[in-house]
Amino acid sequence: LGNLRRHGRCEQHLQSLESLGFAPSFARKDAAPSREDFTKVLTEMTSHPKSLSAGIHGIGGRRKVSHMMACLGWGIFEDDRRFLRRACCVALFQDVRRHCLLVRYRASTNDLQSRRGTLGFQHLGASSGSLGLQEATEKVLRHFCAGDEELLQHLCRCVELMDTDAAADEMAAQRLLHSDGPRALFPRMRFQMRDRTHASRRIVARPFAADPVLSRLLDSYIWSKSSVVHKIQFSPHLSAVFQRFVQEAQRQGPHAGAIRNLQARKHRFESIQKPLGRAILHIEALIATALWLQTNRPSTQDGRDGAAFLSELNEQDLTMLAMVADICDESIAMVRFLDSEQHDVCAVDLELQLWLSRIHWLLSEGLPIQRTGYTAFMIQFLQTARGFLVGQKQKHPRTLGGAGSITAEMLQSCRRRLLAWLHLAVEALRAEFPAHEVLRGFTTFDVSQRAAKHDTEQRQTDAETCVNALADLFDVDAAGLLEEMRDHAPIAQHIAQTLAVSSAQAWGEAVRRTQQRAGTRERHDVANLRPVLVRLTAFDGATTSGVEQAFGKLEAFITPARDHFSDDAKSLHVKLLLDTSDRDASALANLAREEWRRRFAPPRQSAERRLDAGVPRKRNPASWLGETCFLSSDRVFARVTGCGVVDRVAKPKPFSPGLRGSLCPQEAQGVQRRAAGVSGKD
Numbered sequence: 001l002g003n004l005r006r007h008g009r010c011e012q013h014l015q016s017l018e019s020l021g022f023a024p025s026f027a028r029k030d031a032a033p034s035r036e037d038f039t040k041v042l043t044e045m046t047s048h049p050k051s052l053s054a055g056i057h058g059i060g061g062r063r064k065v066s067h068m069m070a071c072l073g074w075g076i077f078e079d080d081r082r083f084l085r086r087a088c089c090v091a092l093f094q095d096v097r098r099h100c101l102l103v104r105y106r107a108s109t110n111d112l113q114s115r116r117g118t119l120g121f122q123h124l125g126a127s128s129g130s131l132g133l134q135e136a137t138e139k140v141l142r143h144f145c146a147g148d149e150e151l152l153q154h155l156c157r158c159v160e161l162m163d164t165d166a167a168a169d170e171m172a173a174q175r176l177l178h179s180d181g182p183r184a185l186f187p188r189m190r191f192q193m194r195d196r197t198h199a200s201r202r203i204v205a206r207p208f209a210a211d212p213v214l215s216r217l218l219d220s221y222i223w224s225k226s227s228v229v230h231k232i233q234f235s236p237h238l239s240a241v242f243q244r245f246v247q248e249a250q251r252q253g254p255h256a257g258a259i260r261n262l263q264a265r266k267h268r269f270e271s272i273q274k275p276l277g278r279a280i281l282h283i284e285a286l287i288a289t290a291l292w293l294q295t296n297r298p299s300t301q302d303g304r305d306g307a308a309f310l311s312e313l314n315e316q317d318l319t320m321l322a323m324v325a326d327i328c329d330e331s332i333a334m335v336r337f338l339d340s341e342q343h344d345v346c347a348v349d350l351e352l353q354l355w356l357s358r359i360h361w362l363l364s365e366g367l368p369i370q371r372t373g374y375t376a377f378m379i380q381f382l383q384t385a386r387g388f389l390v391g392q393k394q395k396h397p398r399t400l401g402g403a404g405s406i407t408a409e410m411l412q413s414c415r416r417r418l419l420a421w422l423h424l425a426v427e428a429l430r431a432e433f434p435a436h437e438v439l440r441g442f443t444t445f446d447v448s449q450r451a452a453k454h455d456t457e458q459r460q461t462d463a464e465t466c467v468n469a470l471a472d473l474f475d476v477d478a479a480g481l482l483e484e485m486r487d488h489a490p491i492a493q494h495i496a497q498t499l500a501v502s503s504a505q506a507w508g509e510a511v512r513r514t515q516q517r518a519g520t521r522e523r524h525d526v527a528n529l530r531p532v533l534v535r536l537t538a539f540d541g542a543t544t545s546g547v548e549q550a551f552g553k554l555e556a557f558i559t560p561a562r563d564h565f566s567d568d569a570k571s572l573h574v575k576l577l578l579d580t581s582d583r584d585a586s587a588l589a590n591l592a593r594e595e596w597r598r599r600f601a602p603p604r605q606s607a608e609r610r611l612d613a614g615v616p617r618k619r620n621p622a623s624w625l626g627e628t629c630f631l632s633s634d635r636v637f638a639r640v641t642g643c644g645v646v647d648r649v650a651k652p653k654p655f656s657p658g659l660r661g662s663l664c665p666q667e668a669q670g671v672q673r674r675a676a677g678v679s680g681k682d
Helices: 002-009 011-020 035-047 062-086 129-145 149-158 168-179 196-210 212-223 228-234 236-248 269-281 283-296 301-312 315-338 345-362 373-381 408-432 438-445 449-453 457-473 478-499 503-515 518-523 529-539 545-557 567-578 585-599 627-641 665-679
Strands: 087-097 100-109 114-123 159-164 191-194 386-390 396-400
Touching (some): 035 567, 062 114, 062 567, 087 545, 100 529, 114 129, 114 545, 129 168, 228 236, 228 283, 228 301, 269 283, 269 373, 283 301, 315 373, 345 503, 345 529, 438 457, 438 529, 478 503, 503 529
Antiparallel strands (some): 087 100
């Protein structure tokens, strides 16, 4: 009786009654999950990425939630395709990690609207080098366009800038994508860039590597495996010992109780600032840890390394390291400014100039560096003498610091060496950020408050040079461009200060305000300004940092246990993790509902137990081609043939299609017939 009631309420029965005229028309249930359900799935997966094996309570199980996530990803891809059909300038940013390519984009339209997002994710497979990157980039674009050749051609025509790191295969792939004859994917690409964030790191790292004294100090105190800092970082036991000494030290640095290690990443030079700064602030705990190693592990390499550290410790090295820590602290602020897709490309030149100005001031006559930061802390630390015993079998006393241990000649010697480092850094800056680089031309569009404070005659002269260069690059009249810039500059400055937006956003909003009415359009011409602003909007925040951050989020979500995910699935997850923060959740839910209606059947609305729950379904033989099917088929064949072995205690159970790992009935009959043929039966 209950089954009849359920059948009487089902949609097909009501439709049949309506067609026969026996029942009034009924409201058809929605063919997709509700907007609220999609919004909840989006919130759950972006704020707290987790496994879908248990589904989401109140929404559905693993299969339904997986389909909803896929629809959200497809919806974002479709939204991006609609935007890129209107785009007139596109910049691409790509990088490779673990033999996988990830490509992001930033695009702008003629009305100065912009968007950034992910184009796709592609495993390089058996290919490698520049040719492999060229093929993978083309696959990413074709997958993104989803068979729309018109969109693919339009997208390839709009790509004008490509940004990668300075690896040889990446740079070669850029050239192939631009000028590989008929296979050139981006024939109109005009600007091939080496990533500016990586370049800012090289500005700091290369001068240190060129100086043998500074290189030796950093290696022996920080990078070397024999250094005490390295041992604390990679030994949980030593980390706990170091933390105890930090808490017991009389001079505790900020948040000393939370300091457990001196972490660094050797492949990222700017990360040296954290272990170096912590080693300076907690030098007393570091010395105590070396003494602990010498005392408690005398016969091991750790004990010998601790004794060597104590014997080589001296005032000049510690003072030099403190000065280097101050230099690195100023440098990391510059690197962090560039290490974001939201950085203002118009303000990069000023940021580099201010960085050099701060370093020049710290190392100027009178050494202001000794009155602040890590250097001042170290000089104060060395004013007090500290004694300890060094050695394993034969110990000898040593004293560190004391009155008069820091002399003016020692400070000047450290200053001269860092001035030589600064000279090399300036040369590296000129090489990594050449004056002819296209992005440096956009400096003249900087309307931030900081730019107004540092407005000098030299900057005004440089601005005129930048305007002429941009006019030549984008085929506009230089005089007309300069006049239109001066016309819109006050409006852009007001917008930048009141709305706290980047320079590119401020200029775009200024042009939209002057062009929204016929009267203002006649008074404010933008014929020369608009083509330049289209490029500025597309090139704003040009860096591959977003790609590297995408890899990090992807690795945090797709753990080794989920490494079987396909490239398509990874692309969908990247879209959900990265491209939803600046989108309207309600609009994304509507797009996902459209994708569900197009790809899947209406979702089941009933919360009651299904009538066929627990009843095995017939399986498609095409799905039984994997490793599990092969092993299951082999085992069933062995069970059916028997091979002359019979268990007399437990009688073999007959074949049941409901057993896990069993075959479907049709295949089981085939196995039995083959077994009969093998045994000679009819």
